[in-house]
Amino acid sequence: MAEDFPVARLESDAWDAVTQLAEHRLPGLVVTDASGRPVAILPAAQVVRILVPQYVQDDPSLAGVLSESMADRVAEKLRGEKVSALLPDDTPELAVVNHDDTIVEVAAVMARLRCPLAAVMENDRLTGVITASRLLELALRQ
Amino acid sequence: MAEDFPVARLESDAWDAVTQLAEHRLPGLVVTDASGRPVAILPAAQVVRILVPQYVQDDPSLAGVLSESMADRVAEKLRGEKVSALLPDDTPELAVVNHDDTIVEVAAVMARLRCPLAAVMENDRLTGVITASRLLELALRQ
Numbered sequence: 683m684a685e686d687f688p689v690a691r692l693e694s695d696a697w698d699a700v701t702q703l704a705e706h707r708l709p710g711l712v713v714t715d716a717s718g719r720p721v722a723i724l725p726a727a728q729v730v731r732i733l734v735p736q737y738v739q740d741d742p743s744l745a746g747v748l749s750e751s752m753a754d755r756v757a758e759k760l761r762g763e764k765v766s767a768l769l770p771d772d773t774p775e776l777a778v779v780n781h782d783d784t785i786v787e788v789a790a791v792m793a794r795l796r797c798p799l800a801a802v803m804e805n806d807r808l809t810g811v812i813t814a815s816r817l818l819e820l821a822l823r824q
Numbered sequence: 825m826a827e828d829f830p831v832a833r834l835e836s837d838a839w840d841a842v843t844q845l846a847e848h849r850l851p852g853l854v855v856t857d858a859s860g861r862p863v864a865i866l867p868a869a870q871v872v873r874i875l876v877p878q879y880v881q882d883d884p885s886l887a888g889v890l891s892e893s894m895a896d897r898v899a900e901k902l903r904g905e906k907v908s909a910l911l912p913d914d915t916p917e918l919a920v921v922n923h924d925d926t927i928v929e930v931a932a933v934m935a936r937l938r939c940p941l942a943a944v945m946e947n948d949r950l951t952g953v954i955t956a957s958r959l960l961e962l963a964l965r966q
Binding site for chain 2: 685697700701703704705706708710725726727728729730731733734737739742745746748755756757760779784785786787788789792793794795796797798803813814815816817818819821822824
């Protein structure tokens with residue numbers, strides 16, 4: 683049930699990874715280590731956190747104080763960064779499923795972790811990704 | 825910054841709304857009342873919960889016990905349901921932004937609520953939706 687999906691490595695360029703997410707309207711990013719093992723699955727709603735300065739994350743009321751021109755340049759901090767800079771400080775549980783899991787099993791993982799995509803593994807190897815919208819499409823078709 | 829985006833009413837057919845989400849690979853659903861006021865914004869990762877029987881939500885270990893043929897028919901329970909059936913029991917805070925908010929303000933709301941889309945309001949009227957991937961595209965372009 684896996685679908686073609688771009689994967690970003692920890693050492694890849696963060697700007698390129700976020701551009702890919704934005705241009706292809708992906709629900710998130712699958713991040714792997716150099717050996718291709720998934721280390722993080724970042725929903726798009728988590729990736730946008732990179733646009734929010736730390737002092738606004740600490741005190742959201744300060745977001746309105748930023749001028750539009752300052753806000754416009756927030757993406758600049760992605761320049762020269764690696765994908766690893768997109769990862770949160772804590773390491774959340776990975777949304778990982780097995781290639782032979784049922785639709786219900788995959789849906790249960792996504793719903794529990796509130797993650798719109800899951801890495802699909804076969805024999806400990808990443809074989810693809812499944813998104814929530816693709817899962818719904820499969821469920822409706824049956 | 826809002827984009828065209830389908831909106832589902834509480835009284836609309838749930839099957840149709842989920843089909844639209846799946847076919848257009850939407851990151852979620854904006855649900856409004858009869859007057860067009862947003863009442864819920866459901867990330868796709870939350871919509872898939874409808875595929876998970878209550879007893880599996882209560883005890884995820886039971887997901888593996890479901891046979892593939894049973895799991896195949898989970899979408900059937902959407903037949904004849906209204907969009908309101910997709911809503912969670914609790915009413916989570918709405919991801920709502922103003923049409924003149926900055927990119928940082930919108931990103932802060934999405935990140936805090938872990939919601940990949942936000943309703944865009946102007947004078948208390950829903951004028952559109954912005955998705956996390958669209959927000960990233962806007963930020964990168966500047």
